[in-house]
Amino acid sequence: MREPKSFEAAITASDFSSEDYCGTSYAAKLLGLSVATVQSLVEKGEIEAWKTLGGHRRIALQSINAYLAKNSPQLSRADTDPKHRLRVLMVEDDENTRELYRCQFEDWDLPVDCTWMPSALEAMMDIASMRPDLLITDLSMPGVDGIEMLKACKRNLQLADMQIVVISGLAPEAVKARGGLPPEAHLLQKPINFDWLHGYVTALVTANRKWRH
Template identity: 50%
Template sequence: MNMPPSKEPYDGYCGTSYAAKMLGISVGTVQGLVEKNDLKAWKTQGGHRRISLQSIQDYQRRHNLAPASMMQGEDRLRVLVVEDDENTRLMLQANFDQWGLPLDAVMYSSAMEALLDMPSLQPQVLLTDLKMPNVDGFEFLKTLSTHNLFSNLAVVVMTGMSPQDVQAKGGLPDGVQMLQKPIDMDWLHGFFDALMSVRQINRRARQVA
């Protein structure tokens, strides 16, 4: 796998989690397609695999695969979840599926991998843990707060830390919601419902204007 041609934009690439979501397959299957050169990919100096979005679209066309719902229109809520605990990720995904809400979630165990994918994914909601290996949630949010995507992003922190411990670590950026673990799924369901209602109101206002 080589470095991308300099003429191609960095956000023309995504990570394996996002590629798996686009193709409707597992991360392991995506890695297999990369090894067989069915998908064009390279690795960053930190070892994170980047996959060409164009090669994913080419693969979809070759195999007559319909684009994933998360790539279609603005009706569905794009949610990015950063959580290093697999059981928590599985629990969240199971609840999202059960709710039947028009949302698409991409799960990440690594804050760095999620940060690299944000220009491609353009999420509207971020759910993130705070205590994670390598880049923790505090560093992640600090870095993200300097990005232009942050201004339109609804952020919920999921943590077992007390409010006092969070403040001792420097606190959270303005506007970030804090949700204590174990996660109150009824609260989270209501949060998504409220976001979707606001989006519908804004969409109607734009249509009338």
């Protein structure tokens, strides 16, 4: 398999960001194991994977499903990708802020499947296989920032229907000066208005339920 040679290619090339592969963090979520355990399974050859030029593991979803079928037969593929739940990807590099989001989502008790990522680059490793209904992201992050990630997302046709909420301490003028956001993205200023976010996520849950049924 040919590996992409740049960040831009990595998140748009079908051989890298297709539904057939995911990163280690998302694989751990699907398997219900720690990242270290998944890495160990890969090293033992129990799960199929390969490394990109940047050293990131790409794990075959087919291999994950085969491992589940062998070791946890009570889990089906539908269990790892529940169609009736809203898929949410949260990208935030600050651990305390991620925990704040996590507590809020737990308190709301909505039918939402949340995945938490500490960097834009890590998120981009998995976003095509996850196909989130909603992306919530910060902008100022080390390495690849949120604005660059969003521009790349809009070039990926697999993510055309994904809703976007950006939460940032930057003023709208500063965001525009750095390249701006996709027209359909919602920009929330910090401190976070959780009442608005709760209402927005609830509306998406309702729309998602009607669409999928």
